[in-house]
Amino acid sequence: MIKINKTFLFVFLLTNIPFLYAYFYDDPNGLVSVDFSLSEAIVLHVLCTVFFLAGYFFTFLVSRKSYVNRCYSLRGPVFVVLMSLSVLGVFTSIWQIQQTLPIMDYFSSMLTGQAGAEVRDAYLLDSRSGGLPGYIKIFNNAPLAVFLFACAAVNYLNLDQASMRQMKRLLFFSFFFVVFKTFLSLDRITILALMLCYFDYGARKGFTFKQVSVLFFLLVIANILSMSRMQGYSVFDFVFMYMKLGLINLQLLLQVDYDYTFGFQTIFHFLTYVWPGVNDSLGIEFQDYKWFWNPALYFASYGYLDFGYFVLLLYAFLGALSAFFDTGVKRNNSKVLISLYFVFLYAVASLFTVPVIRGVEFVLAVLLASFFAIFLVKKV
Numbered sequence: 001m002i003k004i005n006k007t008f009l010f011v012f013l014l015t016n017i018p019f020l021y022a023y024f025y026d027d028p029n030g031l032v033s034v035d036f037s038l039s040e041a042i043v044l045h046v047l048c049t050v051f052f053l054a055g056y057f058f059t060f061l062v063s064r065k066s067y068v069n070r071c072y073s074l075r076g077p078v079f080v081v082l083m084s085l086s087v088l089g090v091f092t093s094i095w096q097i098q099q100t101l102p103i104m105d106y107f108s109s110m111l112t113g114q115a116g117a118e119v120r121d122a123y124l125l126d127s128r129s130g131g132l133p134g135y136i137k138i139f140n141n142a143p144l145a146v147f148l149f150a151c152a153a154v155n156y157l158n159l160d161q162a163s164m165r166q167m168k169r170l171l172f173f174s175f176f177f178v179v180f181k182t183f184l185s186l187d188r189i190t191i192l193a194l195m196l197c198y199f200d201y202g203a204r205k206g207f208t209f210k211q212v213s214v215l216f217f218l219l220v221i222a223n224i225l226s227m228s229r230m231q232g233y234s235v236f237d238f239v240f241m242y243m244k245l246g247l248i249n250l251q252l253l254l255q256v257d258y259d260y261t262f263g264f265q266t267i268f269h270f271l272t273y274v275w276p277g278v279n280d281s282l283g284i285e286f287q288d289y290k291w292f293w294n295p296a297l298y299f300a301s302y303g304y305l306d307f308g309y310f311v312l313l314l315y316a317f318l319g320a321l322s323a324f325f326d327t328g329v330k331r332n333n334s335k336v337l338i339s340l341y342f343v344f345l346y347a348v349a350s351l352f353t354v355p356v357i358r359g360v361e362f363v364l365a366v367l368l369a370s371f372f373a374i375f376l377v378k379k380v
Contacts, residue, residue, distance in 0.1 A: 007204070008325050009322060012056075015350075016045070016052075018352075020042070021240065022240045025241070027237060028233070038248060038251045040251055040254045041250040041251040044311075047312055048311065051312040051315040053319060054319065055316035055317060055319030055323070058320065059320040063324065063328055071160065072157055072379055073163045074159070074167075078376045083170065083173060083174075086173070086177040090143060090177055092132065092137060092140050093184045093185065096132050106184075138360055143181050144178050147178050147197070148365060149339055149342075149373075152338050152342050155201055157335060178193075178194060182225070187225075189350060189353065192222075193349075198211050200345065202215075219235065222235040243298070243352060246298035246300070249292055249297045250297070250298070252291065253289060253301055258287055259285055259287060260305070261285075261305055263306050264284055264286070265303070265306045266306050266358065267357060269358040270359060270362070274360070289305065298352055299357075300315075321344070335373045335379075336373045336374060339370060346365075
């Protein structure tokens with residue numbers, strides 16, 4: 001059986017090396033065909049990859065190799081609390097769609113294969129246009145946060161038998177809550193998070209028929225969601241099309257000078273959701289930037305808007321952080337760091353497209369996972 005010990009590194013390479021193919025990719029309908037060279041963009045992408053690897057291997061070489069064994073158990077009715085949070089997330093997702101589209105009409109359109117842009121628009125509708133307020137809608141992402149925590153607990157926390165049984169049950173139910181919520185949002189990036197969890201388990205223990213079957217099932221779901229949003233486009237077409245769009249948009253950015261936004265396109269972007277006037281308060285101007293067909297930028301583009309060519313150092317930092325998770329978290333058994341393992345793996349895996357690190361859902365996952373670990377898990 002094939003085993004992979006450096007999961008963060010492998011996932012990063014798996015989602016970034018295909019850009020070399022995307023550079024030459026033409027989609028079935030020619031939507032991402034351009035008449036200018038993308039050479040500068042692909043060079044910067046390669047340099048970002050190199051700096052990530054440099055940060056990763058430097059940290060990997062200097063990291064402490066000792067192992068600390070700790071045992072944990074769960075406090076109180078953890079299963080009930082986290083299950084309730086997952087159910088709340090599904091409820092708010094349905095409630096959001098119900099604001100503009102009767103839920104039965106939605107299910108009818110899904111059965112007939114016609115659920116597309118209108119459902120996605122209904123799910124993303126902001127409060128000013130009739131959607132739910134942001135402080136309610138943020139809980140749409142609770143099922144995924146619970147799943148990522150449960151997966152980390154089952155795979156890496158040294159729990160007692162009773163606690164492990166609870167976490168495995170929670171993992172089972174939260175998986176289906178996330179899948180159901182994904183069919184409401186038509187959001188394929190969420191499927192990536194599920195695939196990462198099962199991939200990580202198989203990478204460490206060896207891929208079995210069960211892991212491969214689950215991964216194939218999730219890939220089928222991603223393909224269904226892709227074709228529901230754009231007829232004739234498989235999930236692989238979408239992946240390479242978004243990669244090509246990322247390169248095109250990065251090339252357009254490289255051709256024009258912009259004022260730096262110093263993190264507010266990447267690591268601090270979530271603040272713009274909870275504090276819409278933050279850029280004005282800090283004197284940071286969000287300039288209009290050129291984009292092609294769809295503003296499907298990827299992390300290098302957002303990083304370039306923030307820091308220019310210093311985005312290379314940001315990639316080096318991400319490489320170092322990835323090495324930290326690939327080494328330290330798996331050895332020191334810290335409950336907080338372990339609870340964040342899959343949240344950050346998900347963030348690294350999404351760098352090839354619009355990264356989850358920009359959204360409030362990432363912050364929610366970080367906060368909930370940390371809260372769960374601190375208050376619901378105790379050392380024994």
